[in-house]
Amino acid sequence: MNGRIFYFTLLIAVCFGSCKNTASKETVLHEEKHSPRQPNIVFIFADDLGFADLGFTGSDTHLTPNLDKLAKESVYFDRAYSSHPTCAPSRMSIMTGKYPARLGAVSHGKLGGVAHPGPNDNGLPMTETTIGEALKKEGYTTAHIGKWHIGKGENNPGTRGFDVDIASNEFCCPGSYMYPFESNNEKQRVASKIPDLEDRKPGDFLTDALAEEAVKFIHSTDEKPFFLNMSFYAVHTPITAIPEKVEKYKRLIGPDARQKNPTYAGLVEHLDDAVGAILKALEEKGIIDNTIIVFTSDNGGEILHGITDNFPLRDGKGSSYEGGTRVPLLVKWPGVTQVNTVSHERIIGFDYYPTFLSMAGANPDLHDIDGRDFSPLLKNPKEKLEERDLHWLKYLSLIHYRIPIADNKRCFETIVSGDWKLHEYFQMPDGYKQHFELYNLKDDPSEKNNLANKFPEKVQELKLKMESWKKDIGAPVYDMEKFYGHVKI
Structure with missing residues (x-):
């Protein structure tokens, strides 16, 4: 449903409700007294925001007073992960509560023009139940604002469980952050244009405009609980900020700063x-005390071309190293979470699905869901999640990352098991050889000291776990000749 039509419909519903008889009102009040209203859930996630991009996570350049304040009111998970180091697979995982590889999403669309096993170009399989659909069944009004990137045409937020769908295009990113939010590249102009914002004016900035749409939605809501999936395009390329912010950071960034990009700093702001x-x-609106706020990123920060630095983590977006998958995560649940606290439990992107349903008071059948409900950690900081292994699987998209292939864009599978992390890098058509890297994250969180030759038994143990996992979830099998045999290096 078009967002603006929805607002009008919602207003009619409110007026109609006010005309009900007094007995009906008393019945509703009686029910609410004995059954507390479900909390609103506002899920804010940035695009390509790095682990160290915020003030409270250690940025030496970026000024983020609002998020720093939110952190003081929240639980901060300092070992939160995305379920994939690139956008689309990570977002499919968030929407379904499943490993991207279970959905066949181990790349970025097509491989060198050859369709990859799993989701086709139309994205998220229509057989999956999204978190929007699941929360609608629990009585929530659902809204998606911003980046979608997991479907085209009829596979859009409006058909996948969201009552309101605003500004979701069919591309990875906006053509421009400046009005009219479209690319100068003719091939990308239509796909990258941001819909529903045609009434904006020259000088308007996309991130600000999306926030204004979110504010309109919030003020339009009635007594019914809502789920706002606030999906910013920022801080994905094209890296842009208004001139005032760029000039501000040119003055602030010192010679010893790790994060030296003034335009990116402005976009973060x-x-x-x-x-x-x-x-x-x-x-x-007077509802903040009954609203759960969750803030995170879809994958690690982009380090190419000096965009950012994920220090002390190694590498960035697209990589199997911690910089590719570690993300900031804040959760504020008024009356439940303890303020200004830190949890060291490992949370991953597909955990939001069962956690949001638990927050909504649902008790659904989650037998085919990979995620775990981490709401007990929010209610009691002493709680622990049951120990589990975490996996990542990525094959290359030559459409997204051109040859010659950067080392951090290689094909790999990765497992984190306890303190250990094993990477297996696959053979590539440019002569890159298959090999293993093993790190102890407790002793070496920056993954500098490869222990694969020192502990071959641990490599074999974790390799067997990875093979068992891939078999259990039906992950696509890597075949270099099938995927890349036609590619000319």
Whole structure:
């Protein structure tokens, strides 16, 4: 449903409800007294925001006062992971509560023009139940604002469980962050254009505009609980900020700073401003005390071309190293979470699905879900999740990453088991050889000291676990000749 039509429909519903007789009102009040209203859930996730991109996570450049304040009111998970180091597979996982590889999403669309096993170009399989659909069944009004990137045509937020769908295009990113939000590249102009914002004006910035749409939605809501899937395009390329912010960071960035990109710093600040606007709207509406706020990123920060630095983690987006998958995660649940606390439990992207349903008071059948409900950690900081292994699987998309292939864009599978992390890198058509890397994350979180030759038994143990996992979930099998045999290096 078009977002603006939805607002009008919602207003009619509110007016109709006010005309009911007094007995009906008393019945509703009686029910609410004995059955507390379900909390609203605002899920804010950035695109390509790195582990160390925020003030409270250690940025030496970026100013993020709104998110820093939110952190003081929240639980911060300092070992949170995305379920894939690139956008689309990670987002499919969030929407379904499943490993991307279980969905066949181990790449970025097609491989060198040859369709990859698993989801085709239309994205998220239509057989999957999204978190939007699941929460609608629990009585929630659902809204998606911003980046989708997991389906085209009829496979869009409006058909996948969201009552409101605003500004979701069919591309990875906006053509421009500046109005009219479209690319100068003719091949990308249509796909990258942001819909539903045609009434904006020159000088408008996309991240600000999305926040304004979120504010409108929040103010339009009635007594019914809502789920807002606030999916910013920022801080994905094209890296852009208004001139005032760029000039500000040119003055602030010192010669010894690790994060030296003033335009990226400005874009991060735009994101922080937008989060602040959403939080202010919740306060003005008088519902912030019954609203759960979750903030995270879809994968690690992009380090190419000096965009950012994920220090002390190695590498960035697209990589199997910690910099590719570690993300900031904040959860504020008023009356439940303890403020300004830190949890060291490992949380991963597909955990949000069962956790949101638990927060909503649902008790659904989750037998085919890979995620785990981590709400007990929010209610009691002393709680622990049952020990589990975490896996990542990525094959290369030559459409997304051109040859020659950067080392951090290789094909790999990875497992984290206890303190140990094993990477297996696959043979590639440019002569790159298959090999293993083994790290102890407790002793070496920056993954500098490869222990594969020192502990061959541990390599074999973890390799067997990876093979068993791939078989259990039906992951696509890597075949270099099938995927890349036609590629000319």
